[in-house]
Amino acid sequence: MSPSDAPVRIAIAGASGRMGQELIAAVLQNPAVQLVGAFDRAGSPSLGQDAGVTSGQHTSVAITADVAQALHNAQVFIDFTRPEGTFQHLEAARTLGVKAVIGTTGFSDEEKTRIAEFAAQNAIVFAPNMSVGVNVTFKLLELAAKALSTGYDIEVIEAHHRHKVDAPSGTALKMGEVLAEALGRDLKDCAVYERYGHTGERDPSTIGFSTIRGGDIVGDHTVLFAGTGERIEISHKSSSRAGYAQGSVRAATFLQRQSTGLFDMFDVLGLRD
Numbered sequence: 001m002s003p004s005d006a007p008v009r010i011a012i013a014g015a016s017g018r019m020g021q022e023l024i025a026a027v028l029q030n031p032a033v034q035l036v037g038a039f040d041r042a043g044s045p046s047l048g049q050d051a052g053v054t055s056g057q058h059t060s061v062a063i064t065a066d067v068a069q070a071l072h073n074a075q076v077f078i079d080f081t082r083p084e085g086t087f088q089h090l091e092a093a094r095t096l097g098v099k100a101v102i103g104t105t106g107f108s109d110e111e112k113t114r115i116a117e118f119a120a121q122n123a124i125v126f127a128p129n130m131s132v133g134v135n136v137t138f139k140l141l142e143l144a145a146k147a148l149s150t151g152y153d154i155e156v157i158e159a160h161h162r163h164k165v166d167a168p169s170g171t172a173l174k175m176g177e178v179l180a181e182a183l184g185r186d187l188k189d190c191a192v193y194e195r196y197g198h199t200g201e202r203d204p205s206t207i208g209f210s211t212i213r214g215g216d217i218v219g220d221h222t223v224l225f226a227g228t229g230e231r232i233e234i235s236h237k238s239s240s241r242a243g244y245a246q247g248s249v250r251a252a253t254f255l256q257r258q259s260t261g262l263f264d265m266f267d268v269l270g271l272r273d
């Protein structure tokens with residue numbers, strides 16, 4: 001086996017989280033990658049457990065709160081945590097030369113700039129949605145927005161589980177950016193995130209966002225183009241988290257061919273124009 005064929009050595013941040021567990025399962029079943037580290041924050045009840053426990057597998061990797069120890073043998077770490085955690089992990093990874101796949105959402109614009117600065121040293125894939133289907137949906141939205149640029153009001157509607165802490169979802173915001181760019185607008189100027197009371201008539205230049213939170217909804221996104229006498233809806237619905245995890249593993253193997261730079265799933269999937 002040549003070094004380039006060797007499995008990519010992966011560490012998982014937020015190892016006991018919903019995505020952390022899904023990622024560990026995806027890594028354990030994919031021979032192109034190898035689990036070498038799993039970490040979670042201090043105080044997590046999962047510390048010391050075998051990382052494979054939820055997948056029903058025994059691994060030689062125990063979940064630790066020691067980020068440097070979890071990263072020391074890794075080539076890439078995959079982070080689905082919270083923005084403040086992601087930056088702590090990026091700091092540790094910088095000194096060790098470890099690349100990153102970041103799926104965490106809820107970053108401010110200033111924080112996104114900081115991620116780009118980290119990527120100048122070690123390559124990063126950063127995307128609010130790692131599923132192939134959602135990234136293809138972004139392309140469909142671009143096409144639809146260009147074709148329906150006048151006479152159609154655009155609304156982005158998203159629904160997620162009751163535990164989600166950020167709104168609108170990172171995916172919904174990215175959809176807004178794709179739509180605004182296709183229409184030659186700036187999302188900052190045309191997004192409407194709230195409506196209440198006497199709102200006045202709808203401004204046709206706006207892109208509206210609606211957020212639903214409840215139960216165990218994995219992640220639904222719909223963009224509505226509402227015209228006169230017709231409506232077009234483009235929807236993506238996730239029924240499990242497997243697609244996010246498999247996309248993340250694909251992103252980690254993509255990083256094998258990159259030393260520095262900031263990438264997203266369009267780069268990983270070959271969808272960039």
Ligand SMILES: NC(=O)C1=CN([C@@H]2O[C@H](COP(=O)(O)OP(=O)(O)OC[C@H]3O[C@@H](n4cnc5c(N)ncnc54)[C@H](OP(=O)(O)O)[C@@H]3O)[C@@H](O)[C@H]2O)C=CC1
Nearest residue numbers: 014016017018019080081082085103104105128129130244
């Ligand atoms: N890009 C994509 O495709 C997707 C992105 N996401 C995003 O991934 C993130 C995680 O989602 P999900 O797995 O559902 O969330 P969970 O809350 O289930 O998991 C988050 C994990 O990160 C840990 N964590 C929380 N805060 C910190 C911190 N400050 N430092 C270090 N670790 C921390 C949690 O530990 P503890 O339990 O102790 O709090 C937990 O282990 C969200 O931002 C979500 O939007 C989710 C799905 C797909």
Ligand SMILES: O=C(O)C1=N[C@H](C(=O)O)C[C@H](O)C1
Nearest residue numbers: 105128129164169170171219
């Ligand atoms: O928190 C989640 O669950 C999800 N978060 C991502 C987002 O904010 O877009 C991706 C997916 O929708 C699931």
